[in-house]
Amino acid sequence: MAAPCRRLRLNKRGRAAISFSMDIKICGLSTPETVNAALDNGASHIGFIFFPKSPRNVSADTAAPLRQLARGRAQTVVVTVNADDQALDTIVSAVQPDVLQLHGGETPERVSAVKARYGLPVMKALSISTADDLTHAQDYAGVADRLLFDAKPPKGADLPGGNGITFDWSLLHGLDASLPYMLSGGLNASNVGDALARVHPSGLDISSGVERAPGIKDAALIDAFFAAIRSAKQRAA
Numbered sequence: 214m215a216a217p218c219r220r221l222r223l224n225k226r227g228r229a230a231i232s233f234s235m236d237i238k239i240c241g242l243s244t245p246e247t248v249n250a251a252l253d254n255g256a257s258h259i260g261f262i263f264f265p266k267s268p269r270n271v272s273a274d275t276a277a278p279l280r281q282l283a284r285g286r287a288q289t290v291v292v293t294v295n296a297d298d299q300a301l302d303t304i305v306s307a308v309q310p311d312v313l314q315l316h317g318g319e320t321p322e323r324v325s326a327v328k329a330r331y332g333l334p335v336m337k338a339l340s341i342s343t344a345d346d347l348t349h350a351q352d353y354a355g356v357a358d359r360l361l362f363d364a365k366p367p368k369g370a371d372l373p374g375g376n377g378i379t380f381d382w383s384l385l386h387g388l389d390a391s392l393p394y395m396l397s398g399g400l401n402a403s404n405v406g407d408a409l410a411r412v413h414p415s416g417l418d419i420s421s422g423v424e425r426a427p428g429i430k431d432a433a434l435i436d437a438f439f440a441a442i443r444s445a446k447q448r449a450a
């Protein structure tokens with residue numbers, strides 16, 4: 214089997230960063246140190262949460278300079294939950310993201326309207342716990358640029374995402390292969406190898422699995438997550 218496509222470049226920590234053949238998004242960042250840890254490891258996307266109930270919530274004033282660190286190195290994603298046009302206008306104009314992640318109950322019509330208003334790619338998150346939840350994925354085909362499958366939050370949870378729980382990845386086996394998706398929900402350095410052996414997402418998305426406490430990202434855990442992906446890729450090559 215051919216080796217996965219990867220390119221080497223020297224990062225600010227003096228190490229060779231690997232560009233992975235799949236997208237890797239580190240979400241819920243809020244400090245320059247952890248943004249740099251994600252970038253130095255070769256993250257394709259960095260994510261900022263705009264959801265006041267989240268321990269990862271950031272203001273536009275925090276996210277905008279962090280976004281500058283990523284310019285030319287990774288795509289910046291802003292994550293919102295059922296945000297209206299007024300809220301999105303403010304965030305988009307301050308942060309100038311590359312991608313909008315809609316992580317609430319946004320309908321296909323709302324996704325279309327957001328895409329048209331901002332001219333940006335939209336990643337639509339869907340909460341998954343049963344095969345039935347996946348039937349909604351097709352509704353977004355040709356509307357969202359990419360889907361993101363996250364675990365359905367437990368009943369009564371405050372957050373629609375970022376809960377650090379996995380779902381049954383085998384549910385994705387029957388998915389229409391033409392739908393590109395990011396795998397999310399409870400990923401960490403210990404289980405990402407298993408995930409990659411079972412499913413073939415176009416990207417991975419992680420938040421709480423690289424935190425030492427809710428909302429507190431840890432550069433060493435980010436390093437460990439990427440190291441686990443590299444090991445999994447080497448085993449598969």
Ligand SMILES: O=C(O)c1ccccc1N[C@@H]1O[C@H](COP(=O)(O)O)[C@@H](O)[C@H]1O
Pocket residue numbers: 240241260262264267268269270292293294316363372373374375376377378397398399400418419420421422
């Ligand atoms: O992370 C949050 O606090 C959050 C809040 C509101 C919407 C989405 C959120 N996070 C998204 O959920 C995934 C999965 O998180 P985890 O790895 O299970 O902790 C995360 O990557 C964000 O895209």
